[in-house]
Amino acid sequence: MRLKYVLNEVLVGLWRNVTMTIAMIITLTVSLTMLGASVLLYLQVDEMKDVHYGRIEVSVFLRDDVTDAQRTSLQAALQRNPLVKSLTYENREQAYARFQRIWSDSPVLVTAVRPGALPESFRVKLKDPETYDKLAAQLKDQSGIGTIVDQRELLSKVFAIFGSVQKLALVIAVTMAVAALLLVANTIQVAAYSKRREVAVMKLVGASNWFVQAPFVLEAMAAGVIGSIVAFAALYAGRSVLFGGPSGALTTVLTPIPEGNMWLMLPLLAAVGAGVSGITAWFTLRFYLRV
Structure with a gap:
């Protein structure tokens, strides 16, 4: 009740x-x-x-005047590095093709960049993204490197x-x-x-x-x-x-x-x-x- x-x-x-x-x-x-x-x-x-963060890559862009010996030496150093999980080499043609694919919705920007203008690079995936500073310190004296870009900073x-x-x-x-x-x-x-x-x-x-x-x-x-x-x-x-x-x-x-x-x-x-x-x-x- x-x-x-x-x-x-x-x-x-x-x-x-x-x-x-x-x-x-x-x-x-x-x-x-x-x-x-x-x-x-x-x-x-x-x-x-x-x-x-699990997909983060470190892009090691090479200089325009990099030699074959410098490229080979850098690749060998990265492959031996215990911080590196995987390594992918990207030449100028591959870089331009990827640029066209990413910016396919902006044809004006794509036509403004000529083939071969993008540098070749090594795409490095680290075992631990937090170890980027260690990798950058190890590569700073390596010849043939233009710039190193850490995607973690952008993210x-x-x-x-x-x-x-x-x-x-x-x-x-x-x-x-x-x-x-x-x-x-x-x-x-x-x-x-x-x-x-x-x-x-x-x-x-x-x-x-x-x-x-x-x-x-x-x-x-x-x-x-x-x-x-x-x-x-x-x-x-x-x-x-x-x-x-x-x-x-x-x-x-x-x-x-x-x-x-x-x-x-x-x-x-x-x-x-x-x-x-x-x-x-x-x-x-x-x-x-x-x-």
Whole structure:
């Protein structure tokens, strides 16, 4: 009987202040969406580091006047080096063909570079990408080398940008969460004020604080769960748009979000939405319901 009463009061409370309830759900949805996006981005950047750092190569570009003896000596030194996992030689024709393939969408740039303009090089994959400095130190006195390029430096700049986006998304999520908490507290206060006489009578006849507060707390938790479901739907739709096949907007920048990480967001957002809303409502009522 008590459970039926509490659930009925939850439904009545949600409908009585329907505009406030909708505003609370929308605010919770936005904050939870930003929170979920920041968590997914955080997980994705870490996964991208594992994927891309494993593919990192060191490009050892040779001088235009390199001799056959210098090239052979350098190749032998790299093959003997314990830091090197694999080694690939690329002549000028192969370098130009790869350049044409990479920049096939920019024909003007391709036509501006003449065949033979790109230097020959050795593509070196290290056993541990962090040992680049050691390899560069060992090769600095080797003749025939023009420049040495570490792809890790380029990726580090990209990941630094992603890290900034992570922090920005988290700041926005926290800001929206504060706004959502204030709105939850205000909504619960309005609901409690509209039932102040009924609450007073219940307290006078000996109703416990938990029995009086339960409908309001469950009302806030229900709004949090609804907001989390809508937020998850928005994240899932966003994933489909941004990573949906070759035409996805971010498929060339980020690795696809794993299905497991995506579905992890639903219980996480539901727990955060319901938990935070319920705790906020409980604290609000603790200081507001005085008889």
